[in-house]
Amino acid sequence: MSSCCLKGFKWVGVPQGGEAAINGQDCYVTGSNPNVAIIVIHDLYGWTFPNVRLLADHYATEVGATVYVPDFFDGVVLPPAIIDNPSEWDKLDLPNFMARNSKQARGPEMAALAKHLRTQHRRLGAIGFCYGGWAVFQLGSHVAEGVIPLVDCISTAHPTFLEKEEMLNVGVPVQILAPEKDPKFTEELKAFAVAEIPKLGLPFDYQYFPGLEHGFAVRGNRKDEAETRGLERAMRAAVGWFREWLVNV
Template identity: 70%
Template sequence: MSSCCLKGFKWDSKPQGRETTVNGLSCYVAGDNPDVAIMVIHDLYGWTFPNIRLLADHYATEVGVTVYVPDLFGGEVLSPDLINNKAEWDKLDLPSFMARNSKPIRGPQAASFAKFLRTSAGHKHLGAIGYCFGGWVAFQLGAGGDCNPSLVDCIVAAHPTFLTEDEIRAVKVPVQIIAPEVDPIFTEELKAFAQAEIPKLGVPFDYQFFPGLEHGFSVRGNRENEAEMRGLSRAMRAAAGWFREWLV
């Protein structure tokens, strides 16, 4: 875990969706399409972070789907006030936080949520997009093995954290990666591995590279910075286009 997972900017717009409980999890929901849905998997700031909700609103409108942002941190959230507050970062016990939200705990929870959307909620088509922490979750939902390939129809991973080579190899659905140039977490080695291995898997693959931008830009980018704003807008358009192609 790096400071790049905490820094950034909180956006000022007001989310337009609603809070509810879905499959036993607190959840933010935007849109109202009974057939097509997207899971948005949050970053370290959790399901209440305004930015992640604004992104959910965007995809609900632009793709015309129902969007779910489930709480995958068991009720814990990091305050948006931590953004760019380095003095407060040192007070966080991130190792303990991440132990409570490890892959063996949150992976099956995300899979159960996706299964619920497919069955009880009745969505015929389901996609997933994960930001930072959520990136590995998206890949697991799109994989074989413990996560049935039918859980989701396509995925997007934006500057994923904790992603492994095995998770990259296991993906079995159309996958888009949003990759900033500067990223100590989604390293140059992992970027190269993904670009070399995914085309061998026989699934549609789109690699979106963002020169000059840093880890976290697509969920915590500075709207007052022209380069970051262009990158953020492009990332949103790319993901929306990917979902329109493979879901709708």
């Protein structure tokens, strides 16, 4: 991980949902549609970060879905205030933090929650920001669980740790929201996605955000016109994607 995974801005707003244990997993839950649900997989700031909860509220209202933001860091979260204190970032033991939250450690519990939600809702989507980007591809894989992916569609903004093989294994409609400046979702990975995912015969929506940086869709500066325009465009894109593949089917 690097500073791009920590930098950004905390948004103003009060999340409207509540917390509940779902299949033994702590979750922020908002919305109440029994048929349509979305899993939001958080970035490095974790499931309590206000921005990710405000996004979940937005999806719940605009898509008309029950939205879940699970805790995939085992109760450990970064304090939101640290986003305003870059001098404190070097004090974080990120290598140890990420070792505890590796794909091998967290992938099985992500899959278990998705399996459970599959039994509760007719249609299920997933969106992942930064750290959560690799995870949605695994949930949408037609390889990991055999024939049927665990979700019906996926979206990701500026994914971290995403590998080419995970892109090739996806088996559901894919949306990628890609900023111009991203040391994690590199130019090589962007080119690979654009070239190879369409060959899978899947619906694919790739949206490019010139001038914007890694983290913009979940930690963008609301006081900057360009970043606000970009993050709101990303919000509209995700809403449209989920409406198409979860609601209008």
